[in-house]
Amino acid sequence: xxxxxxxxxxxxxxxxxxxxxxxxxxxxxxxxxxxxxxxxxxxxxxxxxxxxxxxxxxxxxxxxxxxxxxxxxxxxxxxxxxxxxxxxx
Amino acid sequence: xxxxxxxxxxxxxxxxxxxxxxxxxxxxxxxxxxxxxxxxxxxxxxxxxxxxxxxxxxxxxxxxxxxxxxxxxxxxxxxxxxxxxxxxxxxxxxxxxxxxxxxxxxxxxxxxxxxxxxxxxxxxxxxxxxxxxxxxxxxxxxxxxxxxxxxxxxxxxxxxxxxxxxxxxxxxxxxxxxxxxxxxxxxxxxxxxxxxxxxxxxxxxxxxxx
Numbered sequence: 292x293x294x295x296x297x298x299x300x301x302x303x304x305x306x307x308x309x310x311x312x313x314x315x316x317x318x319x320x321x322x323x324x325x326x327x328x329x330x331x332x333x334x335x336x337x338x339x340x341x342x343x344x345x346x347x348x349x350x351x352x353x354x355x356x357x358x359x360x361x362x363x364x365x366x367x368x369x370x371x372x373x374x375x376x377x378x379x380x
Numbered sequence: 381x382x383x384x385x386x387x388x389x390x391x392x393x394x395x396x397x398x399x400x401x402x403x404x405x406x407x408x409x410x411x412x413x414x415x416x417x418x419x420x421x422x423x424x425x426x427x428x429x430x431x432x433x434x435x436x437x438x439x440x441x442x443x444x445x446x447x448x449x450x451x452x453x454x455x456x457x458x459x460x461x462x463x464x465x466x467x468x469x470x471x472x473x474x475x476x477x478x479x480x481x482x483x484x485x486x487x488x489x490x491x492x493x494x495x496x497x498x499x500x501x502x503x504x505x506x507x508x509x510x511x512x513x514x515x516x517x518x519x520x521x522x523x524x525x526x527x528x529x530x531x532x533x534x535x536x537x538x539x540x541x542x543x544x545x546x547x548x549x550x551x552x553x554x555x556x557x558x559x560x561x562x563x564x565x566x567x568x569x570x571x572x573x574x575x576x577x578x579x580x581x582x583x584x585x586x587x588x589x590x
Contacts, residue, residue, distance in 0.1 A: 309490070310433040331430075338489035345486055 436494035468549035
């Protein structure tokens with residue numbers, strides 16, 4: 292899947308999964324930090340993002356220590372998904 | 381120093397309407413469901429608290445009722461001065477059912493964190509930076525006698541200067557919040573006294589209670 296399309300899908304899925312009803316995909320920058328100073332997500336949201344990866348992309352985060360790197364931004368999430376999809380192919 | 385406690389304000393949310401001190405401030409179409417009503421009330425009162433969307437319905441109801449209750453009331457700077465004592469009959473069953481349903485697929489952490497009724501006290505406390513004494517009780521129905529006794533005891537034995545107390549209940553499409561803002565006072569008129577009779581009078585006569 293093309294990364295740009297994947298990032299658009301991710302933005303919609305993040306908004307739906309985390310109930311960020313005041314946001315639209317256009318409000319989320321590709322490189323914008325998801326936590327703290329960026330979208331202001333918290334630790335429960337991080338767990339929801341892990342669930343999102345499992346539900347939508349059948350990817351289990353194998354190493355919890357990878358979390359901060361994977362969930363840094365929409366762009367890093369897309370890279371992680373593409374990397375896993377390439378490995379499966 | 382006298383030891384009277386006064387009902388300074390009260391807020392009632394039921395039957396798709398929100399009232400404060402007997403005056404209806406917001407009414408929503410009667411046929412609409414509770415989810416739609418809570419969102420419309422949140423928008424009407426311009427609460428502007430993005431975390432609202434992530435909360436379960438019990439917390440949304442408690443947040444809206446508290447916002448209206450405290451609106452235009454003098455603030456107290458001491459975070460430990462405000463106590464919260466709430467009760468209901470359905471505990472967190474509304475959130476429990478939704479979490480149970482999610483377990484069939486992948487359990488939702490965001491639903492799980494609301495599977496305790498006292499979380500609504502936590503959400504109110506976080507939003508308003510309250511750190512005073514608090515408690516949540518489960519009863520079959522409103523028990524104003526217990527509430528009056530317990531809150532009076534909190535005033536007499538702890539450092540609270542005011543208390544948010546009352547009933548906040550949500551299950552599926554049935555909901556009800558009746559909250560009181562109680563403070564110590566030296567001057568008291570009988571209808572404002574913090575007594576079980578006055579609590580019951582407000583609870584049973586506001587916003588079309590049937």
